[in-house]
Amino acid sequence: MAASQTAGREPPKVAIVGESDHIVAETAARILAEFADPQTINRAKDGAWRGPLWRAVSDAGLPLAWVPEQLGGSGASLADGFAVLGAAGRFAVAMPLAETLLAGWLLARAGLASPNGAMTVAPARPFNRITLGNDGTLSGRALGVPFASDATHIAVIAEDATDAAVVLVAAKDCGIDKGHTPAGDASNVVVFDRVKPLRHARAPAGLDGAALMLMGSVIRSVQTAGALEAILSLSVAYANERIAFERPIGKFQAVQQNLARLAGEVAAALAVSGSAADALAQESAFDDAVFLEATSAKIRCAEAATEGAGIAHQVFGAIGFTDEHVLHRFTLRLLAWRDDFGNESYWAAELGRRVARQGADEFWPLVASR
Amino acid sequence: MSTSLQFDQIRLPPECESLRRDVRAFLAEEIANGTFDPHRPGHGDSHDRAFSKRIGARGWIGMTWPKKYGGHERSFLERYVVTEEFRVANAPVRLHFVADRQSGPILLKYAPEHIKVDILPRICRGELCFVIGMSEPGSGSDLFAAKAKATKVDKGWRINGSKIWTSNAHVADYMLGLFRTSPATKDNRRHGLTQFLVDMKTPGITVNPIYQMTGQHDFNEVVFDDAFVPDDHVMGEVDSAWKQATSELAYERSGPERFLETFYVMLELIRALGPEPDIHSAEGLGRLVAQLHALRRMSVSVAGMLQAGKEPMVEGAIVKDLGTIWEQKLPQRARELTAFLAPEIGNRATLEEQLVFATTVAPKLTIQGGTTEIMRGIIARGLGLR
Numbered sequence: 140m141a142a143s144q145t146a147g148r149e150p151p152k153v154a155i156v157g158e159s160d161h162i163v164a165e166t167a168a169r170i171l172a173e174f175a176d177p178q179t180i181n182r183a184k185d186g187a188w189r190g191p192l193w194r195a196v197s198d199a200g201l202p203l204a205w206v207p208e209q210l211g212g213s214g215a216s217l218a219d220g221f222a223v224l225g226a227a228g229r230f231a232v233a234m235p236l237a238e239t240l241l242a243g244w245l246l247a248r249a250g251l252a253s254p255n256g257a258m259t260v261a262p263a264r265p266f267n268r269i270t271l272g273n274d275g276t277l278s279g280r281a282l283g284v285p286f287a288s289d290a291t292h293i294a295v296i297a298e299d300a301t302d303a304a305v306v307l308v309a310a311k312d313c314g315i316d317k318g319h320t321p322a323g324d325a326s327n328v329v330v331f332d333r334v335k336p337l338r339h340a341r342a343p344a345g346l347d348g349a350a351l352m353l354m355g356s357v358i359r360s361v362q363t364a365g366a367l368e369a370i371l372s373l374s375v376a377y378a379n380e381r382i383a384f385e386r387p388i389g390k391f392q393a394v395q396q397n398l399a400r401l402a403g404e405v406a407a408a409l410a411v412s413g414s415a416a417d418a419l420a421q422e423s424a425f426d427d428a429v430f431l432e433a434t435s436a437k438i439r440c441a442e443a444a445t446e447g448a449g450i451a452h453q454v455f456g457a458i459g460f461t462d463e464h465v466l467h468r469f470t471l472r473l474l475a476w477r478d479d480f481g482n483e484s485y486w487a488a489e490l491g492r493r494v495a496r497q498g499a500d501e502f503w504p505l506v507a508s509r
Numbered sequence: 510m511s512t513s514l515q516f517d518q519i520r521l522p523p524e525c526e527s528l529r530r531d532v533r534a535f536l537a538e539e540i541a542n543g544t545f546d547p548h549r550p551g552h553g554d555s556h557d558r559a560f561s562k563r564i565g566a567r568g569w570i571g572m573t574w575p576k577k578y579g580g581h582e583r584s585f586l587e588r589y590v591v592t593e594e595f596r597v598a599n600a601p602v603r604l605h606f607v608a609d610r611q612s613g614p615i616l617l618k619y620a621p622e623h624i625k626v627d628i629l630p631r632i633c634r635g636e637l638c639f640v641i642g643m644s645e646p647g648s649g650s651d652l653f654a655a656k657a658k659a660t661k662v663d664k665g666w667r668i669n670g671s672k673i674w675t676s677n678a679h680v681a682d683y684m685l686g687l688f689r690t691s692p693a694t695k696d697n698r699r700h701g702l703t704q705f706l707v708d709m710k711t712p713g714i715t716v717n718p719i720y721q722m723t724g725q726h727d728f729n730e731v732v733f734d735d736a737f738v739p740d741d742h743v744m745g746e747v748d749s750a751w752k753q754a755t756s757e758l759a760y761e762r763s764g765p766e767r768f769l770e771t772f773y774v775m776l777e778l779i780r781a782l783g784p785e786p787d788i789h790s791a792e793g794l795g796r797l798v799a800q801l802h803a804l805r806r807m808s809v810s811v812a813g814m815l816q817a818g819k820e821p822m823v824e825g826a827i828v829k830d831l832g833t834i835w836e837q838k839l840p841q842r843a844r845e846l847t848a849f850l851a852p853e854i855g856n857r858a859t860l861e862e863q864l865v866f867a868t869t870v871a872p873k874l875t876i877q878g879g880t881t882e883i884m885r886g887i888i889a890r891g892l893g894l895r
Contacts, residue, residue, distance in 0.1 A: 398892060495786045495791060
């Protein structure tokens with residue numbers, strides 16, 4: 140219809156962004172397919188896959204994609220980095236790739252160079268405060284810091300007497316417990332007991348704990364959408380293969396309805412996370428519209444993770460509940476990621492408060508602003 | 510068939526923003542003049558001929574159609590902006606909406622030139638109301654089971670039978686309807702239906718009102734008793750209407766009207782909660798906002814992909830499935846979130862009136878324009894399960 144009605148006229152201007160990001164995303168997908176095949180990793184009884192995978196992504200410059208070259212990174216765009224994270228979600232990558240990207244972004248925003256090796260960020264949950272004291276050391280406690288026990292460095296947003304500071308510390312200088320997520324990935328309580336910074340700088344205007352939390356939220360949303368895409372694809376393939384009552388279970392309407400609902404959740408997650416990533420890539424400030432994009436992405440993607448993981452397990456039945464089946468690599472990460480950088484309840488309350496404060500007359504203009 | 514879903518990042522181009530300002534100014538003026546009350550759904554008529562003509566005069570009907578047929582050759586994203594602003598204001602656009610969204614595009618594609626030249630400019634001026642003649646007493650979602658018959662006679666066709674749930678037939682000028690011209694064949698049960706353009710003033714057509722549970726009157730039964738339709742009113746190929754349902758369905762399914770029909774509830778809920786809601790209400794409101802934002806991003810994306818010539822059939826069906834279910838739950842969520850408010854909140858009367866109306870409207874949202882079950886069948890087919 141569109142084509143026939145517009146034939147012979149100027150093609151209408153439609154802003155499609157993100158289509159130039161294929162090269163970086165394809166590189167990431169190729170490396171992940173070779174070194175991070177979920178089936179292979181799930182079968183491996185040791186962590187021998189970790190070294191080659193980390194070397195491959197590092198050689199390709201992916202962990203420091205968001206760090207400019209002069210600060211030690213590969214200087215890719217935000218859009219490129221988000222494309223890498225979508226691919227990482229599709230492979231349920233279980234190493235601090237997203238966290239290193241985020242840490243590098245944080246350091247770079249403050250003009251600090253990134254070290255080599257795995258990093259993570261703190262705080263990673265709301266209500267956690269880390270302070271930079273008069274003696275120049277960090278104090279405080281951060282819960283649920285993803286991959287802290289696997290990281291060499293931690294990039295921190297800390298409060299000092301007047302302002303926010305970005306601080307790089309060595310992980311070995313911090314107290315780190317042995318916590319982990321339901322998926323088995325490290326997620327640690329990190330205690331900063333007068334930890335001496337390796338580097339620090341004043342945070343630029345607009346970059347504070349909330350901004351870090353929002354950036355982390357969009358990262359988790361993009362990973363979530365990727366993992367949801369993967370479980371949809373696995374579930375549909377299984378439903379077409381698995382025979383029960385003498386036909387593939389995918390022929391039963393009840394199963395089709397469930398898979399259609401799963402597709403709906405995947406679609407919502409893809410659309411809202413893609414939109415938020417694009418908003419961050421286009422805008423420099425965390426204004427109201429970007430706040431709506433980022434918080435909505437985290438809220439809706441977390442809801443999609445809950446619904447989607449449940450449906451996928453229902454489709455797979457008992458086999459999907461086994462250790463040997465690959466499904467849990469995706470579903471347990473989907474569920475775990477909900478809690479990082481503010482869960483959906485936290486952000487819903489924040490978003491609801493902001494909308495209420497601005498009032499009914501401002502609501503539609505905000506929604507329709509992009 | 511593929512499990513891969515696509516939502517391009519579509520940003521509304523700059524020309525949409527000035528258009529949006531114009532539409533808002535127009536609506537504010539109409540509201541000030543008393544044309545309609547955005548806060549009182551179910552009051553006043555949902556079709557207003559004079560209002561539709563004023564909208565037509567602004568160039569906001571047939572926006573994407575060629576100029577030679579009275580259209581304005583603007584983009585589908587511009588049409589999107591107009592549609593959502595009218596919907597959010599709860600403006601009475603029923604008279605021209607079906608013609609603008611569905612019927613005009615079908616005429617553009619299948620009508621002979623002299624009919625296009627005659628009818629399309631009148632649609633664009635807001636003068637014509639179109640209705641869709643698909644459902645029958647014995648066939649709804651299964652539209653290829655339609656029985657109402659068109660029999661070939663000299664220079665045209667004689668129609669007999671009836672259509673039902675025909676919204677706005679009592680005010681309509683034309684119907685685009687499916688009628689049986691041949692029996693279905695063994696290997697194709699969809700064969701044998703033909704799409705006709707029917708002038709509602711044709712002798713032999715009776716319109717009987719059917720009142721809905723909201724107390725409103727949109728539905729009708731339309732009975733055909735030897736109604737004559739000339740040959741040039743056949744739209745497309747005889748017996749092959751099934752081939753003609755293509756990408757315009759994605760517009761019908763994925764538009765903003767699929768989750769903004771009772772948007773006034775969102776606004777009144779925000780008013781009721783006030784500037785400092787408790788954490789329970791704030792969290793509930795935040796989730797609704799996030800879900801609505803996600804739906805709109807999907808819907809805008811589908812509009813942009815259609816504009817770019819893609820065919821996001823599955824994505825469009827998903828927007829309708831998720832959007833209508835979200836909206837159906839909206840009055841219930843508003844009840845829950847306002848349950849603990851003080852009795853004397855300022856807008857209680859308005860909120861309660863709106864909730865009563867939205868609650869009675871809610872059941873139809875997942876039925877009209879293709880049921881949830883049909884949408885999920887389409888999605889399942891797209892996934893390669895059928």
